[in-house]
Amino acid sequence: MSTNDDKANMNKDTNSGIQSNNRTVRKLLLVVVAMFGFGFALVPLYDVFCDITGLNGKTNDTAAIYEDGGIDTSRTVKVQFITRNAKGIPWNFEPVINEIDVHPGEMKLVSFYAKNKADHDIIGQAVPSVSPGLAANYFHKIECFCFTQQPLAAGKDVEMSLQFYVDVELPSDINTLTLSYTLYDITEKSS
């Protein structure tokens, strides 16, 4: 065996080795990029998943149309309202009534009171959430102040309305729904 032949063979091996290395690296980099994208794709996927399954207590964020499926007077569901201020919004924000009994299919109108205690104008945004989460798909809002932003001048107050009905299809093991609003200061974000 001559040494020169060995070297030539080795060079050939090394070159093809480098080529197949580069191929594998390219494939793996593709996986890296794809997985980075997948991380971001999880954001819309999560929303769609929650929409379909009603996970997470997310309610409809645009007005629902009332479907007259009859009123189920044999059932009574208690709907409770709670409100919460996120960090740093100086408003009084509370439901006018704390709870209401409804029959599934029956339309109800309730209102919430808000007062801007600050000395400057603030735009608020209420974000709703229903508990138990699986009931969210059966809670339909026809009209809600949460569909739009709520600008409120310094010191002013307002009564905001919510019109809703509970679906007749609501699973029979759910007898109480809690609708929670968290109020955020979005003055900076909307300007």
Next chain:
Amino acid sequence: MTTNVIEQDSHDEHHDDHKMTGIKRWLYTTNHKDIGTLYLWFAFIMFLTGGALAMVIRAELFQPGLQIVEPDFFNQLTTVHGLVMVFGAIMPAFTGFANWMLPMMLGAPDMALPRMNNWSFWILPFAFAILLGSFFMESGAPNFGWTFYAPLSTTYSNGSTAFFVFAVHIMGISSIMGAINIVVTIMNMRAPGMTYMKMPLFVWTFFITAYLLIAVMPVLAGVVTMLLTDTYFGTSFFDAAGGGDPVMFQHIFWFFGHPEVYIMILPAFGIVSTTIPAFSRKRLFGYSSMVYATSSIALLSFIVWAHHMFTTGMPLFGELFFMYCTMLIAVPTGVKVFNWVATMWRGSLTFETPMLFSIAFVILFTIGGFSGLMLAMTPVDFQYHDTYFVVAHFHYVLVTGSLFSLYAGAYFWLPKWTGHMYNDTLSKWHFWCSLISVNLLFFPMHFLGLAGMPRRIPDYALQFADFNKWVSIGGFAFGLSQLIFLAVVIKCIRGGEKAPAKPWDGAIGLEWTVASPAPYHTFTTPPPQSDIDNADQHEH
């Protein structure tokens, strides 16, 4: 470049002439052994750093009431302790093992991508300089827990989010480069005749781990990027005010986070699957089942993430799905533990230090696995969630699991790395002190958690005082015991009994066919088929 290296190797005795000296050797090195050494030292320094933070945590918790640190600083300590230990100690230590051992076990001259290898190590110190440097900034270090849940890390951040995010980005890039290197090395650099099913199990576990890293580290990079833009650029990924959802943060984080815990334990399985057969003087029991069990664990790890989130208000079917999937992981893990015990069964066992650490690993990791099963059960998780029971669980799997396997591996291969035998007496002291103190440190945490002590708090109710005192004493003792290891390693590098090429009579593997210390360049020509067949871990 690679051609040059190979040409140099053909006259092996001259290669030292081409080697750079001093700091340049380490800065510019593309040699897998040098880079492995760098990784191992870096990991050990980070281990001591993270350990020092833990010592302050335990000192604060020695007595109820606030003694030494403010609550906010306490939160910074727990956060940085977790990040340093996960990303700075355990993961780089395993990468160090991969660099040192994979080429030698595969009969390859070096890692496939030596230059990238140099990069993936040398960006790491910068990541940790940023992370640890934030302690000295006005904002302080990250204080939102190593899991950096939004909105703690966005709306309520102390201003350290940017440092944290960039540090994690660099760590992620380093891990991804390291993982790509491992995959390419294993796929393309195996010696002729070494088929996939002839690879040592050690190689298999790193192969699978590298795939996990490539799959989930980019997701981590994505989620910290979302944090960054939420905090500083007005996006609302996790902000309900803008239509986002903080619970989604936890979903994305744990989609990374759960495979991550297997990234930190699968290589440990590989190490003890090497050491236990060696000191039992038998082949590994059920090699193929080990390969399949490791793969199943890796696959299952992608569909169990929400077991970290049982208390977020998931619907019942979600809780049941994640509960059953999680419990399913106990099956392949049970196969592994069974195989290790079966390997020892009727073997002629000797109890050298690597074996001691390996046996301790099997027993204590199993305890950690069982507490994991308890946490997997949704109904009881509501009680255990965010208590010291969780802390006890993951320290059993990470300290007496991953770390003990690292010690087993370090003692096992130190003769090959340094050319000297380690000081046996000191190493036995290291083992027994660690074993006793680590259990004093972590076992009572189970009871604290069951009794309701929450994690991540600087102060606690009086009834937890006695247990916490003992836990702290165990903590200090465990911390000090690790200095014995430092002494053993330094002594071993400086001198000691000359190690033969194969110091363990029961060991198999190509790394034992080269001299001790391993020459700077090994396997510039592939090993003969007979050596590869001898290194086969299958039972005959």
